[in-house]
Structures are given as structure tokens and as C-alpha cells.
Amino acid sequence: MESKFNRRLIIMGVLAFIGAALLVATVALTCTTLVALITGVDGLPQDLDVREVRGEHLENASIIHLTDQDLEQFPALDSVIRGDNRDPHPWKLEGSPNDDPDERTIGRAPVTGTEHLVLIESFGIDAKNPPYLEYNGAYYYIRTLIH
Structure with missing residues (x-):
């Protein structure tokens, strides 16, 4: 029973890490897109x-x-x-x-x-x-x- 618990804990840790990485990537991409839209494609005037x-x-x-x-x-x-x-x-x-x-x-x-x-x-x-x-x-x- 304890090995099942450890296995579930490891799986949950891996999924949490993947979720955190996806969250960081999404925030970075969103910020970059907003800056590009605000300043225009060619940068600041x-x-x-x-x-x-x-x-x-x-x-x-x-x-x-x-x-x-x-x-x-x-x-x-x-x-x-x-x-x-x-x-x-x-x-x-x-x-x-x-x-x-x-x-x-x-x-x-x-x-x-x-x-x-x-x-x-x-x-x-x-x-x-x-x-x-x-x-x-x-x-x-x-x-x-x-x-």
C-alpha cells in the first residue's frame, strides 16, 4: 500500500511540475504578445x-x-x-x-x-x-x- 502511495506522489509531483512550466510559458508568451501589440511590429516610434x-x-x-x-x-x-x-x-x-x-x-x-x-x-x-x-x-x- 505504501508503494502505491509513493507512486501516486511521484506522478502528482511530475504533473505539478509540468503544469507550473506550462503556466510560466503561457505568461511569458502573453506578455511578449502584449508588448508587441502595444509598440507595433516595428518597435517604438x-x-x-x-x-x-x-x-x-x-x-x-x-x-x-x-x-x-x-x-x-x-x-x-x-x-x-x-x-x-x-x-x-x-x-x-x-x-x-x-x-x-x-x-x-x-x-x-x-x-x-x-x-x-x-x-x-x-x-x-x-x-x-x-x-x-x-x-x-x-x-x-x-x-x-x-x-
């Missing part, structure tokens, strides 16, 4: 912020030279550097980020999550010391803003 720099910022900096093909590959970056999202105003000595006369924001453009990830892999935009991008003699650095 983001803006690409492009800043033009000159002067001391460029000393000892790593620089990536952009080509027309690079800009065609990244439509958001192209729209700020060459397109409709570029600020047409000239350099101002005041009102630039941190009141730095050698830095100015030239524009912002919406960017998809996929394009953001490709930009990070290509140019390291979220690194601590991101490289500067050069196009037609002007130097830029980029970052993304989540809103």
Missing part, C-alpha cells in the same frame, strides 16, 4: 536627430565618409542631410545645443525600428563615442530619440 559639427569636435575623431549610395540605403538620414527635413537656416552662434557654436541640429526625421538597427550596426550611432559622418564636406553625428 523614433526620430533620427542629425547634428552638424565643425571645429574642435573633429580633432582625433573617427570619420565615416558617406556616399550617395549610403544615403539611398537610409531614407531617414537622406531626408535630413539632403532632403525636406533639413533646416535651411545658416549657423547661429546662440541657441545651438549646449550653446556650442560649433554644433547645430539640422533636422529630424521619423525612422523605423529596422532602419534604426541597421544605422546602429553601420555607424554605431548609440555608442559612447559615435563616429562622425561626412558628406560633401560637412560633418554630422546622429542619434535616435524615442517618443
Whole structure:
């Protein structure tokens, strides 16, 4: 009789373990699905912020030279550097980020999550010391803003 009791206890323990594992998997899958539905398939909405720099910022900096093909590959970056999202105003000595006369924001453009990830892999935009991008003699650095 005691062996029947031990056998039942082992079977109940195994079933309880399987049930707990299924419960954890269900909760994890549900949370992942809800996050994906809330943020959308492509992630949170983001803006690409492009800043033009000159002067001391460029000393000892790593620089990536952009080509027309690079800009065609990244439509958001192209729209700020060459397109409709570029600020047409000239350099101002005041009102630039941190009141730095050698830095100015030239524009912002919406960017998809996929394009953001490709930009990070290509140019390291979220690194601590991101490289500067050069196009037609002007130097830029980029970052993304989540809103």
C-alpha cells in the first residue's frame, strides 16, 4: 500500500511540475504578445536627430565618409542631410545645443525600428563615442530619440 502511495506522489509531483512550466510559458508568451501589440511590429516610434559639427569636435575623431549610395540605403538620414527635413537656416552662434557654436541640429526625421538597427550596426550611432559622418564636406553625428 505504501508503494502505491509513493507512486501516486511521484506522478502528482511530475504533473505539478509540468503544469507550473506550462503556466510560466503561457505568461511569458502573453506578455511578449502584449508588448508587441502595444509598440507595433516595428518597435517604438523614433526620430533620427542629425547634428552638424565643425571645429574642435573633429580633432582625433573617427570619420565615416558617406556616399550617395549610403544615403539611398537610409531614407531617414537622406531626408535630413539632403532632403525636406533639413533646416535651411545658416549657423547661429546662440541657441545651438549646449550653446556650442560649433554644433547645430539640422533636422529630424521619423525612422523605423529596422532602419534604426541597421544605422546602429553601420555607424554605431548609440555608442559612447559615435563616429562622425561626412558628406560633401560637412560633418554630422546622429542619434535616435524615442517618443
